[in-house]
Amino acid sequence: MIPLRDDNPTSTRPLVTYAVIGLCAVVFLWQFTLGPGGNEAVVYALGFIPAVVFGIDSLPESLVWVPAPVTVFTSMFLHGGLLHLAGNLLYLWIFGDNIEDRMGHGRFILFYVLCGVAAALAQALPETGSRIPMIGASGAISGVLGAYVVLFPRARVLVAIPIFIVLYTVRLPAIWVLGLWFLGQLMSSAMMASAGAGVAFRAHVGGFVAGVLLIGLFTRGRRG
Numbered sequence: 001m002i003p004l005r006d007d008n009p010t011s012t013r014p015l016v017t018y019a020v021i022g023l024c025a026v027v028f029l030w031q032f033t034l035g036p037g038g039n040e041a042v043v044y045a046l047g048f049i050p051a052v053v054f055g056i057d058s059l060p061e062s063l064v065w066v067p068a069p070v071t072v073f074t075s076m077f078l079h080g081g082l083l084h085l086a087g088n089l090l091y092l093w094i095f096g097d098n099i100e101d102r103m104g105h106g107r108f109i110l111f112y113v114l115c116g117v118a119a120a121l122a123q124a125l126p127e128t129g130s131r132i133p134m135i136g137a138s139g140a141i142s143g144v145l146g147a148y149v150v151l152f153p154r155a156r157v158l159v160a161i162p163i164f165i166v167l168y169t170v171r172l173p174a175i176w177v178l179g180l181w182f183l184g185q186l187m188s189s190a191m192m193a194s195a196g197a198g199v200a201f202r203a204h205v206g207g208f209v210a211g212v213l214l215i216g217l218f219t220r221g222r223r224g
Helices: 015-033 035-046 068-077 082-103 105-127 138-151 174-191 201-219
Strands: 002-006 156-163 166-173
Touching: 002 082, 015 035, 015 068, 015 082, 015 105, 035 068, 068 105, 082 105, 082 138, 082 201, 105 138, 105 201, 138 174, 138 201, 156 174, 166 174, 174 201
Parallel strands: none
Antiparallel strands: 002 156, 156 166
16 A cells, blocks of 8 residues: 555645655765765664664774764665665655644654654664664654654545556545554564564654654644
């Protein structure tokens, strides 16, 4: 099920959402120009590696580009491939504008970052000795999805459903679209081998839950 757009207008221009999308795209293009070897160095230098952040291991001096805790933030703008980037930015494009509209630009920046940090910790704390770099905006964007479910559960979302080689479109309530997405992340997290590389499903779950829990605080005093 692929979301295409929502029927949920906004009253302000989502400048922060646009900026995050633009920055992620520019960083990805930069990664691409470096070639495989250079891109690998970027992933290790700026990706979130639990064992390095928690002081269990260290990187070679040539890869220490920023202090280890800063990689919690830099990792949110790196992506492992075009599909990884496109999937993340599609969800942010569809759902981010309404959350930014509701809480305002400044609060949205802080909310987005906090959800990203919560997602990184949700992935890292169960295995602090992991040496696998974690990259991508999906943890922070998962927080946006959690907030959307709380604020706009009945908003209609146009989704494409592939059946064999045909794509069917249908409008569904956001709570169904994002609820099924969250259930899929939760089940994948439970089944994922703890030491394996791949998709950081725990980060998705952690970010989503953080969004659900934080949205009330970030919309307090804002218009309904």
